[in-house]
Amino acid sequence: MPLILALLTVLLLINGTITSVNAAEEPLPWRAGLAKVVITPQETMWMAGYAARNKPAEGVVHDLYAKALVLKDSNSTTFILVTLDLISVPHPIRNHIEAHVNEKYNLPASALMINCSHTHCGPEIRTTRWSFDGLPSERLSIAKKYVEDLQSNILKAIDNAMSSLQPSNVSYCRARCGFAMNRRTPSPTGYRNSPYPNGPVDHDVPVLKIQDMEGDLTGIVFGYACHNTTLSFYQFCGDYAGFAQQYLEEDFDGAIAMFVLGCGADQNPYPRGTLDLAKTHGRTLATAVKSALGTTSIPISDQLKHAYSKATLAYSTPPTKEELVSRSNSSNKYIATHGKRLLQQLETDGMLRTTYDAPVQVVQLGKNLTLIALPGETCVDYALRLKAELIKTPAQQGSVWVAGYSNDVFAYVPSRRVLLEGGYEAGGAMKYFTTVLQHGPFAPDVEERLIKKVHDLLGN
Ligand SMILES: [Zn+2]
Known part of the structure; x- marks a missing residue:
């Protein structure tokens, strides 16, 4: 059937009289x-x-x-x-x-x-x-x-x-x-x-x-x-x-x-x-x-x-400068590097990141x-x-x-359950992420913010 339709379309095109044959008789797939x-x-x-x-x-x-x-x-x-x-x-x-x-x-x-x-x-x-x-x-x-x-x-x-x-x-x-x-x-x-x-x-x-x-x-x-x-x-x-x-x-x-x-x-x-x-x-x-x-x-x-939009995800309360100094002196090299970078961010931007706009x-x-x-x-x-x-x-x-x-x-991006349980996915891994420098875990409403954005985009 599609082949016949295609032939018909071509023939009509040759005669210069094509008027959306496909749309009228059979929708294009x-x-x-x-x-x-x-x-x-x-x-x-x-x-x-x-x-x-x-x-x-x-x-x-x-x-x-x-x-x-x-x-x-x-x-x-x-x-x-x-x-x-x-x-x-x-x-x-x-x-x-x-x-x-x-x-x-x-x-x-x-x-x-x-x-x-x-x-x-x-x-x-x-x-x-x-x-x-x-x-x-x-x-x-x-x-x-x-x-x-x-x-x-x-x-x-x-x-x-x-x-x-x-x-x-x-x-x-x-x-x-x-x-x-x-x-x-x-x-x-x-x-x-x-x-x-x-x-x-x-x-x-x-x-x-x-x-x-x-x-x-x-x-x-x-x-x-x-x-x-x-x-x-x-x-x-x-x-x-x-x-x-x-x-x-x-x-x-x-x-x-x-x-x-x-x-x-x-x-x-x-x-x-x-x-x-x-x-x-x-x-x-x-x-x-x-x-x-x-x-x-x-x-x-x-x-x-x-549909595509951004959900604004909030982070937990940021560490103080003193906490960051202490992190930057950690014997764990990943914690120390993360702490030093956050101190630099604090100096340059005057504050640590409080939210992130994540696409949904x-x-x-x-x-x-x-x-x-x-x-x-x-x-x-x-x-x-x-x-x-x-x-x-x-x-x-x-x-x-x-x-x-x-x-x-x-x-x-942990669920509320994972966030409250703690551990690597809850925030422990944050020190390894460098594309966006983030000080620590998300706030406990991270799941609600993401899920709400999905429902908004679906028109629910
Ligand atoms: Zn991974």
């Missing part, structure tokens, strides 16, 4: 375009993910990618999803890409979502003053050059996806996958990073399936809520998410597979520690995606809506699927809460996809 660009560093450089690393990368297990999906509905409303096999999406990179998308395609901020896999075996990403601080000049210039190249590679992926738009069917399916486990184990001295089978998890594997009009699979977008921390060695690698994408692209020739990280801030892949385990988890997740593809997928009607995005795909993109290293409670609040009937199961690590990854 989705148009979808996909592209990927290698972003593996071309020269030896330092890696991101573990502060204790003491030398640059020593090799490459497989390539890292920037991938782009462009979806256009029959009204030409457009959505661009970018996924990155990288530790983070710093706000300067998001701003750069957003400006390009606005200038070149006249699209608003809400049309662009950028998610990172948070692989701990990618290159370091340094974009701001505090992330440059104290770096030897050679290392700094390599890091800056990488970000420049990265930005042009992301734009190339978007441009290539734009120019490969073709009529497509978009549908949705899902499965489950079990290797993610909560990593916050209670102990007499607080919460420690260790597998905790009693803690909350989100084992959903949502899958967006994109097919051309012949029915061939062209895109597989899949999500999972788990840190990409099977590995901690000195080789560039996408960890389990890199392998899952690789295996799916090998198994579905011609398709591009894109991984979207969920709210996995307090989730680790277990067991972990070897390349074989990263491959095993990758294969397990790819198999879950295949099992989702084997179910009856739900067609998504070609209607697209998106909602994308409505047809009537069936709501994609929510949360910022920061988002704890699993957010996904569980939003699904519980937005899914009201059994028939709506699976209709809400919650991504974390999107658009701006500036800190851990």
